[in-house]
Amino acid sequence: METFTIKDIARELNLSTSTVSRALRGSYEINPETKRLVMECAERLNYRPNPIALSLKGSASRAIGVILPQIANYFFSQAINGIEAIAYNRGYHVIIFQSQESYEREIANVQQSMSRKVDGLLMSLSSETSNVAHLQEVLDKNVPLVLFDRVSAELNVTKVVADNFGGAFAATEHLIQSGRRRIAHLTIQPWLSITQERLAGYRAALEKHGLVFDESLVRYGSFGPDEVGPMVDELMRYPSPPDAFFTASDRLAVGCLQALRQRNLHIPDDVSLIGFTNLNVAELLAPPLSTVVQPAQEIGQIAAERLIDQIERKQRALPIETVRIPTELIVRTSTMPEMVKL
Amino acid sequence: METFTIKDIARELNLSTSTVSRALRGSYEINPETKRLVMECAERLNYRPNPIALSLKGSASRAIGVILPQIANYFFSQAINGIEAIAYNRGYHVIIFQSQESYEREIANVQQSMSRKVDGLLMSLSSETSNVAHLQEVLDKNVPLVLFDRVSAELNVTKVVADNFGGAFAATEHLIQSGRRRIAHLTIQPWLSITQERLAGYRAALEKHGLVFDESLVRYGSFGPDEVGPMVDELMRYPSPPDAFFTASDRLAVGCLQALRQRNLHIPDDVSLIGFTNLNVAELLAPPLSTVVQPAQEIGQIAAERLIDQIERKQRALPIETVRIPTELIVRTSTMPEMVKL
DNA sequence: AACGTTCCCGACATCGTTTGCGCAAATTAT
DNA sequence: ATAATTTGCGCAAACGATGTCGGGAACGTT
Numbered sequence: 001m002e003t004f005t006i007k008d009i010a011r012e013l014n015l016s017t018s019t020v021s022r023a024l025r026g027s028y029e030i031n032p033e034t035k036r037l038v039m040e041c042a043e044r045l046n047y048r049p050n051p052i053a054l055s056l057k058g059s060a061s062r063a064i065g066v067i068l069p070q071i072a073n074y075f076f077s078q079a080i081n082g083i084e085a086i087a088y089n090r091g092y093h094v095i096i097f098q099s100q101e102s103y104e105r106e107i108a109n110v111q112q113s114m115s116r117k118v119d120g121l122l123m124s125l126s127s128e129t130s131n132v133a134h135l136q137e138v139l140d141k142n143v144p145l146v147l148f149d150r151v152s153a154e155l156n157v158t159k160v161v162a163d164n165f166g167g168a169f170a171a172t173e174h175l176i177q178s179g180r181r182r183i184a185h186l187t188i189q190p191w192l193s194i195t196q197e198r199l200a201g202y203r204a205a206l207e208k209h210g211l212v213f214d215e216s217l218v219r220y221g222s223f224g225p226d227e228v229g230p231m232v233d234e235l236m237r238y239p240s241p242p243d244a245f246f247t248a249s250d251r252l253a254v255g256c257l258q259a260l261r262q263r264n265l266h267i268p269d270d271v272s273l274i275g276f277t278n279l280n281v282a283e284l285l286a287p288p289l290s291t292v293v294q295p296a297q298e299i300g301q302i303a304a305e306r307l308i309d310q311i312e313r314k315q316r317a318l319p320i321e322t323v324r325i326p327t328e329l330i331v332r333t334s335t336m337p338e339m340v341k342l
Numbered sequence: 343m344e345t346f347t348i349k350d351i352a353r354e355l356n357l358s359t360s361t362v363s364r365a366l367r368g369s370y371e372i373n374p375e376t377k378r379l380v381m382e383c384a385e386r387l388n389y390r391p392n393p394i395a396l397s398l399k400g401s402a403s404r405a406i407g408v409i410l411p412q413i414a415n416y417f418f419s420q421a422i423n424g425i426e427a428i429a430y431n432r433g434y435h436v437i438i439f440q441s442q443e444s445y446e447r448e449i450a451n452v453q454q455s456m457s458r459k460v461d462g463l464l465m466s467l468s469s470e471t472s473n474v475a476h477l478q479e480v481l482d483k484n485v486p487l488v489l490f491d492r493v494s495a496e497l498n499v500t501k502v503v504a505d506n507f508g509g510a511f512a513a514t515e516h517l518i519q520s521g522r523r524r525i526a527h528l529t530i531q532p533w534l535s536i537t538q539e540r541l542a543g544y545r546a547a548l549e550k551h552g553l554v555f556d557e558s559l560v561r562y563g564s565f566g567p568d569e570v571g572p573m574v575d576e577l578m579r580y581p582s583p584p585d586a587f588f589t590a591s592d593r594l595a596v597g598c599l600q601a602l603r604q605r606n607l608h609i610p611d612d613v614s615l616i617g618f619t620n621l622n623v624a625e626l627l628a629p630p631l632s633t634v635v636q637p638a639q640e641i642g643q644i645a646a647e648r649l650i651d652q653i654e655r656k657q658r659a660l661p662i663e664t665v666r667i668p669t670e671l672i673v674r675t676s677t678m679p680e681m682v683k684l
Numbered sequence: 685a686a687c688g689t690t691c692c693c694g695a696c697a698t699c700g701t702t703t704g705c706g707c708a709a710a711t712t713a714t
Numbered sequence: 715a716t717a718a719t720t721t722g723c724g725c726a727a728a729c730g731a732t733g734t735c736g737g738g739a740a741c742g743t744t
Contacts, residue, residue: 053700077414096438286628395730
């Protein structure tokens with residue numbers, strides 16, 4: 001099956017390419033009969049407009065770019081699923097770039113997607129990103145941009161995030177209500193919006209229940225596979241060690257579970273553990289892991305919807321807002337000593 | 343930061359665009375001094391050639407397309423990581439498409455990547471794909487193609503796969519050696535190459551140890567979340583039910599674990615369980631899951647390397663071969679009754 | 685001095701598509 | 715019947731870059 005162009009149709013029908021182009025787009029200044037002929041011929045040849053040529057012309061490419069830190073991550077891969085589903089339904093293609101948590105690569109990704117003329121950009125910031133000038137430039141070029149999950153307060157754009165404050169609050173309160181008093185919080189880079197919101201939820205819950213916020217129980221970082229263990233050791237050496245861990249990501253939840261088990265700390269008898277995670281196997285872990293579930297797929301869907309809405313009604317500016325998706329607390333054995341005995 | 347074109351440089355330097363183009367590509371017929379000027383100006387304006395225009399002209403786009411069934415899958419997301427790493431190092435960008443296990447979408451993806459003028463294509467077939475005419479067309483267009491994991495025997499191209507036979511053989515033999523006799527095999531669609539190879543390994547191990555191959559213990563399918571349970575029920579109702587399950591994918595391993603636990607079948611006392619999986623949490627499950635690990639990242643890396651080699655030495659045809667990456671058997675509690683007592 | 689080379693560089697066409705403008709024929713108005 | 719519109723379509727420019735020509739200047743050769 002070769003690939004036919006508008007020229008082939010024009011030649012076949014003895015028309016000019018302009019006429020064919022206009023007929024295909026349904027222009028009013030083309031004879032209905034001519035239109036029919038063109039449509040029929042296009043159908044017959046299985047004509048598909050060349051997206052590259054369209055992009056060059058500057059018109060819509062019907063592609064949206066997605067830039068995120070890592071694909072191999074439960075949260076993001078589910079978010080992509082949501083994005084793809086919506087995009088596909090609405091006739092858009094998705095081009096995915098990974099920043100690998102690198103600021104430089106994120107900039108390169110943005111440049112790439114701009115020069116590939118995507119119709120819009122969906123982003124979740126790398127952990128190294130604090131300066132958002134490169135995104136401001138995107139906006140200046142009038143390219144629709146929607147941020148999700150890892151967003152920046154400095155940009156006046158539509159954002160779709162989980163209710164991080166609420167989720168963290170619920171998790172922390174749950175730990176307190178199940179009798180915990182020294183709750184460690186393992187989290188990611190402090191300048192990220194999600195980190196701050198979760199930390200705020202954690203603090204708020206502590207304060208509500210009259211517990212003092214102890215800075216030394218909060219640890220930030222990009223925790224590689226071997227970094228969680230030492231940190232747990234350090235925390236457990238305290239005169240009054242934590243009796244619970246609240247972690248802020250998939251990676252941390254798993255790393256922490258592993259570290260605790262390796263150290264023969266029994267969960268939940270010695271310490272409770274609860275994570276912010278989308279692990280679908282959370283229930284099958286030993287012990288089954290309590291979590292705050294962020295609806296990753298839904299976040300992706302809503303972000304994609306907002307973006308495409310913006311792309312398609314470009315003339316009239318859509319309201320810019322922050323959509324906050326509720327999170328869900330799921331209590332399992334890792335935070336419920338009484339469940340162990342059942 | 344605006345985006346400058348070759349024209350801007352030409353205007354700035356009072357040269358023609360052709361001269362600038364040639365200077366940038368280092369053509370011998372340009373005065374070294376002129377080259378210097380052009381280079382310097384390009385540097386100053388932060389000139390980046392427009393990939394769209396290049397693609398239109400038919401030259402290299404320095405992008406490779408990756409088409410695979412699902413991103414939200416441990417194996418594939420790790421494979422993408424490997425692909426991305428290599429591609430990035432060698433100056434290529436990766437455009438990812440998901441077929442969602444649909445033949446139609448796979449065809450659409452191929453068309454898209456062709457019209458987006460990727461320099462080469464990396465594919466893992468959807469489970470619905472039995473006809474590979476769309477890929478033959480890719481080859482006919484002289485676009486380099488490398489298949490990985492889910493490959494087709496009908497295509498004469500470079501393929502990168504795990505040692506599925508060896509892995510299945512090792513898993514099955516391990517089960518037999520730990521005393522199991524009725525080993526069920528839950529696997530995916532029968533027409534896929536990986537399915538056949540794994541089945542062959544399973545049979546070979548049975549035969550080596552003098553066990554008869556019982557077709558009724560093998561189940562094929564695309565097992566959704568609620569389909570594994572009923573199948574387990576059915577198998578366990580047999581007069582002589584299986585004493586072990588060997589599953590052929592991440593999804594099946596987890597689904598099976600969950601189904602067995604829900605039915606209060608104790609692993610490994612009642613039945614053993616071993617999977618083909620890349621789950622990084624396999625060790626943390628209850629019980630820790632024995633698995634055959636496929637080096638997903640390595641498969642991705644090698645596939646990307648082969649593809650880019652083909653792209654860059656397009657003139658001289660590189661040898662077409664099938665690269666088989668060894669798998670690794672990791673024995674954990676789910677297949678070792680004696681370990682439970684430790 | 686007339687010719688052939690070599691060295692640099694510019695004009696132009698091209699990729700596939702859209703779009704502003706213009707132009708002939710057909711239709712309507714005067 | 716003539717003028718004014720409308721209808722339907724083609725020409726050519728444009729998007730950004732490359733590549734094929736070909737041409738002018740500065741050499742070297744007889």
